Amino acid sequence: MIDVADNAELIRLTAAEMAAKLRAGEITSVELTQAHLDRIEAVDGGEKGLNAYIHVSGEEALATAAEVDAIRSAGGAEAEALHPLAGVPIAVKDLIVTTGQPTTAGSKMLEGWMSPYDATVVEKIRTAKLPILGKTNLDEFAMGSSTEHSAYGVTRNPWNIERIPGGSGGGSAAAVAAFEAPLALGTDTGGSIRQPGAVTGTVGTKPTYGSVSRYGAIAMASSLDQIGPVARTTEDAALLHELIAGHDPKDSTSLPDEVPAFGEASRNQSVEGLRIGVIRQLQGEGYQSGVLARFQESLDALKAAGAEIVEVDCTSFEYALGAYYLIMPSEASSNLARFDGVRYGTRVTPEEGPLTIERVMGATRAAGFGEEVKRRIILGTYALSAGYYDAYYGSAQKVRTLIQRDFDAAFETADVLISPTSPVVAFPLGEKLDDPLAMYLNDVATIPANLAGIPGISVPGGLAADESGAELPVGIQFLAPAREDARVYQAAGALEKLLNDGSQPLWAQIPELESQEA
Template sequence: MTDVNAEALIRLTALQMAERLRAGEITSVELTRAHLDRIAAVDGAADGSGQDRSRGVHAFLHVNREEALAVAAEVDGVRAAGGSEAESLHPLAGVPIAVKDLIVTVGQPTTAASKMLEGWMSPYDATVVERIRAAKLPILGKTNLDEFAMGSSTEHSAFGDTRNPWDLDRIPGGSGGGSAAAVAAFMAPLALGTDTGGSIRQPGAVTGTVGAKPTYGAVSRYGVIAMASSLDQVGPVTRTVADAAALQELIGGHDPKDSTSLPEPLDGLLEAARNGELKGLRIGIVSELQGEGYQEGVLARFQESVQILEDAGAEVVEVSCPHFGYALGAYYLIMPSEVSSNLAKFDGVRFGNRVVPDGGGTIEQVMGTTRAAGFGDEVKRRIILGTYALSAGYYDAYYGSAQKVRTLIQRDLEAAFGQVDVLVSPTSPVTAFPLGEKLDDPLAMYLNDVATIPANLAGIPGISVPAGLSEGLPVGIQFLAPARGDATMYRAAAALESRLEETWGSPLWAQAPDLDPAGQDAAATHASATTAGGEN
């Protein structure tokens, strides 16, 4: 390396890394190796070394060291040769990325964090992976998640918990806690997640990262193991809003392999994120997404953020979405119903690892034994709930009624966006809670998604931006925009981000407690009173 060491290098934003790569100040091999070394130092045993991960982050299920370095070397070679090929490289070429292990990749296992798919190697790449490879971003590896993306804490992985880099005794959110923790712990500058009810945004909120859910259909779902097809969406996990916008532009656009893909790309996202102008923007505070059930510190950071938006020239009004109170109930009928349908193929006969009963058995017995051994408790719970909701005699009462509520929520949002440009709310009602605290209380776990679920039910974009700290732990603020309004969402989020950083003196992610090479956190929790937020 020339002017920076590895420790400083991994603390740049993705766009800063890209700029230095293009300027020839650093090489992609140096950059990729710095992140791989960071993974080996703080993540635990994902690299197959056998290292004790009891105090590691455990964000990765598989580390893709050789291929990542080979792609990095290829990028460096093209840049060194110059000419038209170098000029045509994608702006993010050579910047490493991590991929949630729900997205299929050639040459790496795709397990969905389930014993059902342990060791499975996909014969094809997901469309988003194809686009990453075409742009020549080295793929660092596959990140941990709740099994088949079912959970809000990444404690339901068949291969162990992921831990929050801000406090290794706390959850990193879910289901995409692995991707969020990898970015928060400086193991990757970019990551891909999937968001079915908040699984990008809620981990972003509790790890102090940026998590964006694009408009439904703006990013292809082809090659993403389906959880709930009408709700799932791939999106970026980053440290800044501009990085998220740049990554969405890379992976987005029409895909003929995905029947739900939007016919036109959503352009101008990065330009909008660099705009920073709030004057004339109408912002609505959702009255139903605050109050009872929200931690005092979460509400305090939210109110401070809203005041900053108003002081910067935005017009802030309160709006009501009266059917949001039914969103959680509707979601937890629609989602399990689609889960029941999508996971039916994992039976050991058509898909999934097969478990044969002692002494053999019929096909039905093989299926039963396979599913009993292959699925975890949370997956089984949702399959059973969804199968019941779809059963004869109950379909109209449960699934049908939930879809009617979904329509009412969509109408609430249409009415709200008739008054304002974007909506804001806390992303999560609480900060990261201790590991194990809610494992035995599924209903309490489900409540973590109360503010994020409406966006999935309506198919609109949402983003979570760090809003400060509460008792030393990150808090997120959520922006929602109308369908195809991703650029407006990025504009508003980036404007708040820049003004909060001016207030704090440095980005929130830069204030995270460090992790030593053994995976121990420098302080179990950050001091309550810091530059990013108050004592609450």
């Protein structure tokens, strides 16, 4: 029996364990939600706090929790009909619109903005009665790999508060890693769920494009963006994925598929006879030795468990990074045109000169957007301009087709593909802020999946030391063909079990935040 007075024990349960204890009546949702709110208050604020949350919604979360408890206490058909995750708290990336809470996209452009509607995934969470703890920090408009580009301050990695938590969804990953939430929602455009998962020791999934509704996610690059789950275990991610997946008529790109049993797939944990393809282009130069060592150990464990390890050659991946950083800024420059001080967001009035729409737009965008957003808008506008469209954007789309063909060929010889999620462990805050190209290289292993629209997952692969000797989490990525998300959960669940056999899972080994030196 859990001692509800011991918040430290309560918040360290997995989401599946929390759900089981709620259904059994061993704990209440109010106790569970309050424990997480207390944790947020203890570690998130202050000069050296994690800053995982932009906004905390304690009253709303506790009201939802109390409603769940009342339904369970009353029993009957309504209690039987509760979703299995009802009462388990969740955090939402602040790129996903919610009623009753601000949605800022990490930008001054939307400071204090209140959405008049809920995103489809938020509707599903509210219907299932998961208390929403608040909105998590991110790189402004999801543009970044370190959560250092937020207008509301940097988020810190709970494994080492002087390190980045990844990006753009570092807030969601840090909150889950630091036990400030058992579950969270993120968005993944080029790795923004998986890369933060890798460097914080959490699990992050990018679903098949179109399998989870994007309605209500503030668009950065519409052909790449995808909402997905953030959790501490593969099973927890799978259970949340089941909840948010499914066709949505409000999203024109939504797939009409039935939602598979992802939770069951995550518990299968068998790789006997599974063909696992090692991508030749996603290892070697640029990857830290510790990352490659943990990757090889994962391969060895999978092979010993009966998997067939094959090498696959995806030659076009060499150009994936360049293609992505033409397609994504091009789509972003179009999507962000609406934030102009007239239609959406804040408005800045020029201090001098005539008051024209053009000057208001210029002043608003200059003040409302951060440097990285401006950089990508300029790059995208240039790539789409007359005389350059075919040379840049058109060529990038041709590379995208080649990448999709490489994946098709690879999946003829392999059931799933595997690679390190990130070439490096979490780097120090500020180290790459002045070098955008070095920052962009963090996405080299995750970008191909977004260009092809296929599912991917990052699971913890152990700890590795960087050049300074700091031991930090490593992520292992699995990829599968489109619509075969269950395969990544099966492979990831198997690796998770193999690596945790006889030892604590990585997420349980996180240092006490109070003991870390500034």
